[in-house]
Amino acid sequence: MTRPQNAGRGAVFLVDDDVAVQRGVAALLTAAEYHVETSKSAEEFLSKLESLDRSNAVLLVDICMPGIQGLELQEKLVEDGIDLPVIVMTAHGDIPMAVRAMRNGAIDFLEKPFTVEEVTSALDRALSRPRSANAPARAAQPQLTAKFGTLTPREKEVLQGIVDGDTNKKIARSLDVSPRTVEAHRQKIMIKMDAKSFAELVRMAVTLDMTSR
């Protein structure tokens, strides 16, 4: 239940089975003034969960691990009523899986490898999130819906393809346009939706309940 004085920007519970990744990311986050607590598996993390101070903390977990996987860990936390913001990491770039994680309540997802800026902005957003459930998502919704309303029908179709995890090429084929046109639509969508990253765009789509179950 103790936390060092220099907790700085908050606590990060890092769960990743790859030791090198653990060491690298921990070094990065420590240098960025976070307090880092590492576990090499979901099981290990769960075993020490009780002893951790979960105030001002975020769980940064890899989706793909042996044993209990990232998604299952997240589901288990939700089940147990443990209110801890979750950010999932994926080395697969598996968008549908990330979408599923976010539907389950993950705050964000990060595609490995990530930059200092990407990881710190994701962590800070998660840490600044008011605790308890989906209140902020609801509050943001009218604004989001208004932004979504500015998209053309074609842009909405492209966005649907993106959050379904389709590649530009695949979207182009299904809409019978060129991949370059899809890329143009994609950039327009990012601007209209005011999304700074792909993950943010996906998060918006999840909030808008656009994603398929």
Place this chain on the structure above:
Amino acid sequence: MKPDLEDIDGALSELVIETVDTPVVILGADGSIVRFNSASERLTGYFADEAIGRKVWDFLIIEKERDTVKSIFEKTQGENTPTHFTNFWKTKDGQQRRIEWSNNTIRNKLGDVSYILATGIDVTDQVATEFALAETQAYLRSIIDACPVAVITINEQGLIQSFSTEAEHCFGYREAEAIGRNVNILIPEPGHSQHDRYIKHYLETGEKKIIGRARPIFAKRENGEKFPAMLHVSEFKDGTRIFVGFVEDLTHQRMTERRLEETQFQLQHAGRIGAMGEIATSIAHELNQPLTAAASLAGAVSLNLKKTDYPETKDAIELLEDVVGEIRRASEIIRQMRDFIRKRKTEKSLHRVNKVVEEATAVALIGAESAGIKLETDLVEGLGELQMDRIQIQQVLVNVIRNAVDAMQETTEKRLKISTSRIGGFVEIRVEDTGPGITDEMMKRLFEPFATSKESGMGIGLSISKTIIDAHQGKINAINKESGGCVFTINLPEGAYDEAAKRR
């Protein structure tokens, strides 16, 4: 009591009448019997003195023919030429004999009928034989017509003599149209114009080129369509020579074969793509981990340097940013490679589960390894259709079945059982073998990529299978049976799928 036979050559006639082995009866003008020769006695069992004086239809003719015989008798009296007819006589002991009669009238000088001479031939046995023969022919014909291959007979001139029902279906000619025409109407060029020569060559030399062996040919239908067929020819010689041709239409068989070949090809293709995709995903994952570590370490160093005041650190930080940039570039290349190979989205449509299983089984059992394996299938009826990507599901099935076949290479008992059933909202497909089963160690990593117990093979088959079944929201499991061997079960949801399908 002897009739007056003055007007015929008495003694000779008498001798002839009594000697001949056929019934001879002389009737008076009123129909009563005046002569009843010994052949008639033998035939009927009546003695002449029992018969003479009685009317023939009163005791010799079967009941239903009595009126007919009477009317013939009356007609005969008005005619001068012999009349012929057939009727049945009833013998004393109740048997019926079929007699062919020739009747003639004997007239007096005034031209009035004084007698009617009836000579008969007992054809009972002959008719029976003929009937039996006709029956045999009808029987043969029914066999030929029920024959699933076309049966055609031709004579030495190549002219069609008979044309079975299947020949009618197959070639499109009616039997009546075909009979008498040259069989070359059924043969496309070049055989068409050569066929007469073939027969002539055989008749002259006796050299058999096609008789007695099966040969694949092309045949021609009435509408001109050419089709692949298997031809057997045999020869029948009984006075005249007849050639019998059996023609089996292979169009459908070829189509089935072609469909299997196509499925096999698609499966191989899907298998290769699946394998590459699985490898690409694995590589992407495995490489991205160290790249993440490296980028993070570089980021950590960079952040730490930023906290110092040394002027040299500015350059170092820039260089470290380049390092991170290069790492991201490497990662991007991996992503592109994976996206290029991997994302073949499942293309689902409705397919009959049992048919999918049957086809996959057929494809999986092609090849030498399957020799000696006893296949048992138990596909439950009424499973209906399921939304699925047929090729992908068949890829899984082929993979699982091949594994089972491979597992039984060394075992003496080689039994493969494939069954389908419906269990609580799922359709279950089971593949059971009698191989050595799966080791505990292997069982733990069964569906992970690059896990294999085989010397050849990369160990990604089951990993791909799991990916595919997951994409179908189903389950794939393996357990060892207590009796030895293992069971793979594949469960596909019956309902959940429609929703996914609707959304598209």
